[in-house]
Amino acid sequence: MKQKPRVAIFDFADCEGCELEIADLEEEILDLIEIVDIVSFREVMKEHSDNYDIAIVEGSIMRPMDEKRLRDIRSKAKILVALGACATIGGVNKIRNQWMHDEVVRAVYGDAPVHGNKLFDVSKAKAVNEIVPVDYYIHGCPIDRDEFKQVITALALGKKPEIPRYPVCVECKKNENICQFELGNYCLGPITRAGCKAICPTNNSPCEGCRGLIKKAETKCVWEVLERYNLSYEDIRRRCTMYNYGKEECQVDE
Amino acid sequence: MSNDFSINVEHLTRVEGHGNIELNVKNGKIEKLQWSVVEAPRFFEAMLRGQNYNELRPITSRICGICSIGHSLASLKATEDALDVKITEQTALLRRLAINGENMQSHILHIGYLAAPDLLGVGSVFPLIGSKHNDTVLKIVKLHRLANEMSDMICGRTVHPIRLIVGGFSLLPTKKQLLALQKRLGESKSVTKDLASVIQSVSDKLPNFTRETEYIALSANDEYAFYDGVLNSTDTGKFKDYKNYQTITNEYFVPHSTAKHAKHNRESYMVGALARFNLNSNQLHPGAKEVAKMFKLKAISYNPFMNTIAQLVEFMHNIEDSIDLIDTLLDKGIKDEKPVKAKVKASRGVGLVEVPRGLLIHDYTLNSKGYCTKANCIIPTNQNHANIQLDMEKLVPEIIDKPPKEIELTLEMLVRAYDPCISCSTHYLDVKFI
Numbered sequence: 270m271k272q273k274p275r276v277a278i279f280d281f282a283d284c285e286g287c288e289l290e291i292a293d294l295e296e297e298i299l300d301l302i303e304i305v306d307i308v309s310f311r312e313v314m315k316e317h318s319d320n321y322d323i324a325i326v327e328g329s330i331m332r333p334m335d336e337k338r339l340r341d342i343r344s345k346a347k348i349l350v351a352l353g354a355c356a357t358i359g360g361v362n363k364i365r366n367q368w369m370h371d372e373v374v375r376a377v378y379g380d381a382p383v384h385g386n387k388l389f390d391v392s393k394a395k396a397v398n399e400i401v402p403v404d405y406y407i408h409g410c411p412i413d414r415d416e417f418k419q420v421i422t423a424l425a426l427g428k429k430p431e432i433p434r435y436p437v438c439v440e441c442k443k444n445e446n447i448c449q450f451e452l453g454n455y456c457l458g459p460i461t462r463a464g465c466k467a468i469c470p471t472n473n474s475p476c477e478g479c480r481g482l483i484k485k486a487e488t489k490c491v492w493e494v495l496e497r498y499n500l501s502y503e504d505i506r507r508r509c510t511m512y513n514y515g516k517e518e519c520q521v522d523e
Numbered sequence: 524m525s526n527d528f529s530i531n532v533e534h535l536t537r538v539e540g541h542g543n544i545e546l547n548v549k550n551g552k553i554e555k556l557q558w559s560v561v562e563a564p565r566f567f568e569a570m571l572r573g574q575n576y577n578e579l580r581p582i583t584s585r586i587c588g589i590c591s592i593g594h595s596l597a598s599l600k601a602t603e604d605a606l607d608v609k610i611t612e613q614t615a616l617l618r619r620l621a622i623n624g625e626n627m628q629s630h631i632l633h634i635g636y637l638a639a640p641d642l643l644g645v646g647s648v649f650p651l652i653g654s655k656h657n658d659t660v661l662k663i664v665k666l667h668r669l670a671n672e673m674s675d676m677i678c679g680r681t682v683h684p685i686r687l688i689v690g691g692f693s694l695l696p697t698k699k700q701l702l703a704l705q706k707r708l709g710e711s712k713s714v715t716k717d718l719a720s721v722i723q724s725v726s727d728k729l730p731n732f733t734r735e736t737e738y739i740a741l742s743a744n745d746e747y748a749f750y751d752g753v754l755n756s757t758d759t760g761k762f763k764d765y766k767n768y769q770t771i772t773n774e775y776f777v778p779h780s781t782a783k784h785a786k787h788n789r790e791s792y793m794v795g796a797l798a799r800f801n802l803n804s805n806q807l808h809p810g811a812k813e814v815a816k817m818f819k820l821k822a823i824s825y826n827p828f829m830n831t832i833a834q835l836v837e838f839m840h841n842i843e844d845s846i847d848l849i850d851t852l853l854d855k856g857i858k859d860e861k862p863v864k865a866k867v868k869a870s871r872g873v874g875l876v877e878v879p880r881g882l883l884i885h886d887y888t889l890n891s892k893g894y895c896t897k898a899n900c901i902i903p904t905n906q907n908h909a910n911i912q913l914d915m916e917k918l919v920p921e922i923i924d925k926p927p928k929e930i931e932l933t934l935e936m937l938v939r940a941y942d943p944c945i946s947c948s949t950h951y952l953d954v955k956f957i
Contacts, residue, residue: 282565284586284588285587286588286591289588289682290682295667296664313636313637314646314649315640315646316647331565360585361582361585362565364582365569365570373566381776386778391564410585411680411682468680472694473686474693
């Protein structure tokens with residue numbers, strides 16, 4: 270039998286919730302380690318190896334010292350997978366990018382002596398693909414466990430993982446939910462990438478856009494929705510800032 | 524042993540987030556001993572500026588994956604305190620179930636996956652699979668799954684809950700679901716006892732180390748406090764003026780950590796399961812008291828390594844408490860309640876909750892349109908950093924004659940015992956908005 274691919278999991282600035290989703294696979298982790306060797310996963314194991322085929326990277330990149338570490342990981346990995354919204358699109362960390370960097374640092378650290386301290390050398394929050402090339406994406410905040418299994422299984426078999434290119438509305442309709450717009454909520458389902466099984470609207474809560482905006486949104490239909498429910502472009506722009514700061518202009522208004 | 528050695532644990536494993544331990548010994552004397560947090564700071568309070576009061580909960584949930592339910596509840600309590608939202612009894616009961624589910628999930632993850640490997644002499648839980656401890660691993664997995672499915676059922680999702688919203692729940696569990704959960708909780712009591720026996724059999728590996736310190740937690744009149752209570756200290760007693768919590772949690776900056784430190788009556792204090800146990804152990808359910816007895820754990824215990832054992836005690840308590848909560852909910856019948864509506868006004872609100880790692884506080888100031896102008900979050904792990912450092916300073920001289928590898932492992936075990944959540948603690952910081 271072919272050797273199992275060696276997988277290493279790394280984290281940067283984030284809540285580690287996506288790694289927790291991996292731990293939450295419970296007994297299925299046992300199936301997972303049948304098809305791959307996990308050689309580094311700091312959150313749950315002490316062992317570490319620099320010899321790996323697939324690097325799974327969680328978190329946003331904030332500091333030069335983190336960029337350096339990420340480049341080093343990229344140079345060792347044959348395949349790099351971005352895990353979760355912080356890594357795939359910058360996630361909630363990008364909310365702060367709307368302010369001048371110096372102003373945020375001053376506001377947060379005040380007069381504390383952080384100048385020249387590399388721990389505090391923070392720049393704008395970045396997604397992983399703003400620093401190094403990313404081969405595959407596992408979207409979501411947090412990720413969907415089933416999608417994680419599908420992607421890893423595909424990679425272990427040497428296949429290209431497929432992720433949905435259609436909007437959350439498709440999955441939401443399949444679940445027979447009442448439309449969040451009908452309930453008076455503002456939902457990003459029409460322009461957000463599916464793959465989450467529409468978990469938020471299915472729990473009666475509007476989509477926040479954590480899986481990123483789809484490339485070719487049906488903008489005509491989006492404008493119709495905005496018009497029908499008497500919502501403004503400003504509303505969609507404001508809602509987008511939780512996960513998609515800086516992306517909404519080019520994605521929606523085309 | 525040699526007189527000169529150094530220990531450098533960069534990115535300590537099996538903890539949540541990035542922290543380093545540094546120890547330099549020259550001629551048998553400690554030259555440097557430092558616990559530092561090197562995780563990138565994330566500026567959450569800055570990010571809350573200008574956010575609508577309904578958005579504060581989903582954003583602050585993202586401070587931490589492990590305690591996202593705790594952050595969500597502290598956030599909702601702060602928002603509801605600011606806007607005078609009075610939640611219903613049903614909502615309060617369900618939120619208590621949610622916090623029990625999270626506490627169980629987080630504690631069993633720590634006990635089983637992060638702390639137990641040290642006691643069983645392995646680097647992670649993986650080598651235990653298929654070993655003589657296979658059965659123990661399956662028990663841990665079973666309890667972990669139960670806790671997660673419980674949180675999924677109440678909150679819609681364990682990591683970053685969905686149903687917890689201002690004024691109540693976006694969707695409620697059904698009677699059938701609650702009954703099924705209650706049955707499984709009942710069955711899990713004996714599994715928990717079995718697990719406690721296994722850990723008891725290796726508990727001599729827990730260092731017999733003590734250092735007197737102050738313990739701070741919430742206390743309530745009629746229950747072992749998690750969701751609600753007043754600030755309480757083993758040194759100074761109860762402090763009811765919750766909006767002036769800063770008098771207790773004095774946070775300060777240290778240059779080697781991107782997380783703040785805190786102190787109150789002494790140079791440091793501890794929060795978490797052991798602090799709660801030390802203050803409120805007489806309110807534990809009977810099964811939980813039995814677990815404490817198995818380990819001869821009595822209040823006040825000054826051994827930080829016993830925090831893991833206090834978590835095990837609390838795990839049993841959460842099971843017993845949840846069974847009672849479901850009884851109360853079903854007696855009253857699940858009502859199809861809509862969330863209580865908030866009336867927007869300029870105001871400040873503070874929410875205090877006990878989460879797996881200890882006392883958590885969210886503090887929001889809202890403007891007249893319901894948008895946040897100022898925020899502060901006090902994180903359990905930040906309150907423990909100074910205590911970890913002082914524990915190390917007392918512990919190392921006591922074990923300095925042991926081989927460096929053993930000293931390193933003991934120091935790692937000490938930090939792990941606190942179950943630090945470093946993502947949380949670098950959420951950063953007090954922000955003053957101009």
